[in-house]
Amino acid sequence: MRRITLDDVASLAGVSPITVSRALRNPRSVSDALRLRVNSAVEELGYVPNVAASRLASSRTHTIGVIVPTLYNVIFAEYLFALHEVLVVAGFQVIVVNSRYSEIEEENAIKALLGQRVEAIIITGIHHTARSRQLLAQAHVPIVQTFELSDDPINLNIGMSQERAGHTATRHLLGRGFRQIAFLTGNLDHRAQSRFDGYHTAMQEAGLKSLEMIAHRPRHSSVALGSELFGEMHDRGDLPEAIFCTDDNLALGAMQECRKRRIRVPDDISIIGFHDLEFSACAAPSLSSIATRRYETGKLAAEKVLLALDAFTKTGIEQIDMGFSLVVRESTSRDVDFLNRDIPGSG
Amino acid sequence: MRRITLDDVASLAGVSPITVSRALRNPRSVSDALRLRVNSAVEELGYVPNVAASRLASSRTHTIGVIVPTLYNVIFAEYLFALHEVLVVAGFQVIVVNSRYSEIEEENAIKALLGQRVEAIIITGIHHTARSRQLLAQAHVPIVQTFELSDDPINLNIGMSQERAGHTATRHLLGRGFRQIAFLTGNLDHRAQSRFDGYHTAMQEAGLKSLEMIAHRPRHSSVALGSELFGEMHDRGDLPEAIFCTDDNLALGAMQECRKRRIRVPDDISIIGFHDLEFSACAAPSLSSIATRRYETGKLAAEKVLLALDAFTKTGIEQIDMGFSLVVRESTSRDVDFLNRDIPGSG
């Protein structure tokens, strides 16, 4: 059965197709009488414009492509939420593709988005295949690389230094007097790797070895994985004084496993996570972490895209450091007897 | 600057446009010599096909629309993962739109997807505006409603009885001998409402009151919210014998708040969650829950869509109950002294 087209609406309304098109896109450019006729014809026929035709004819797609590595991690949900908030209101459609942490899939995603003639691409990270980089650079649309800072941005770059953040977390633990500090990670993607680099540097600066305490495994970060990894480490007879987890989920898992094994946090072991997820403040004990700005990154990326799309001049290279901050809580505060403290209102 | 088109590739390769089209879509339908010429021309020019043109010309979009209420909840990440796994391999693009739990936004999402001429729509839930239902029914593409079971499915319906699940969870608590059972929820969406209905019925059947123990608030489920809600309930002087949380995140938050307030789980209070999220088995204490089949639901929905798309006959109404299961763990097992039990390998 044939789909309803603009022509169908036009003949029912007794006007020309172009009038229908105008009435729908810019109602005020058409007389009241015609607009009403058109609208009722649209209703009656259940007409829905074909965006493929409209994109082809107008060469504007009003579509922005976003590439994230995964949807399992809530940080990307927060980031996407911000992107949507800005872009959808501005009349753009957002196409989200996930690369599953693979540069090959990322390249395919880029091709798919370019095939859709997206008007901008917002991509997670700064590491891409050579071909991906070339495609992005030649696409002649605004490109935003996020979550990391690049030495050589393609266009816009809004992120933070993962390495400095890893360094800061480790320095915090060192400052507490710990010398045996383990690094726990799931999927060792580029950002986790940079955090590790920061950790490694800090350990070296302190004259300490780091490598043998690493427990990583190529699986996405989760509470269950943190619990597993900590358990295995402990089973091997390793019980470090402190652990830096690449992710709060891992840290929570490690804390729960500690509890099962009657290892007290922070008395027997200190734990710091990464990202300062929503649950971290209310965990028991509350979890120290590095707070990152996912929402703000998404918001700014979207706003920069809108600006670049407005300006007809090609925007040059621009880099914005969103920073991060250390949040110290109970899990790395040896002196706090958190379970015995007064809790207001706990009557 | 002009975009590279099929014609550009064709003239560079010295063949007709249709040959390029064929070489790209079905390489084996073209002689080796021409295919090579075409491919190198594509490379040289950096040609990327315009999907809008291709969709318009072929009237096939190879696109499936998916509507979910949120990306914040990991159950939808799992579901989407399964959908992608099946559909992308089968050569389809998946467009994900989120309705933010609003039926109005859902209606807009449906219109947007129909405008894209998606070949099927997979939508979360069974409650839609009248107009949405009409649009879906008249779309003449396979429609799958998921996560709930409808009395009147539009087309395909793959879900579970949220009400029976809520009933089962409550019966479990009643079976443990509890009479004061609270119900904790964040966003009271339709599915949470149905779980509440099941809880309410079970309480009534047992001759118990339910309503005054409800602590709900229109905010998405999270560990932090669970912690807050439990805290407020406790501050009001309510300490039920057991709590049924609409979501494992809330349950975990409640458990952590219990710990802070030195209320023992399960000794002083029993807690059961919903969905059996990944962390629930490794929580300390481990969390009882209702296991739901998000991944399988997504996989089956995708497979059914592919089948319906293959069959040229319009598929009729079909309903599949994915079921659920009760998972009893420490958080509702009063007799288990979980902290003192032997843990294998905890040397």
Next chain:
DNA sequence: TTGAAAGCGCTAACAC
């Protein structure tokens, strides 16, 4: 304010 003509970039159908 409205309409006619042309074309966006690709593919279906049919020829050779």
Next chain:
DNA sequence: GTGTTAGCGCTTTCAA
């Protein structure tokens, strides 16, 4: 195996 022709459904000129 390869090419020709026509047209998908809309919007952009340009003209009235």
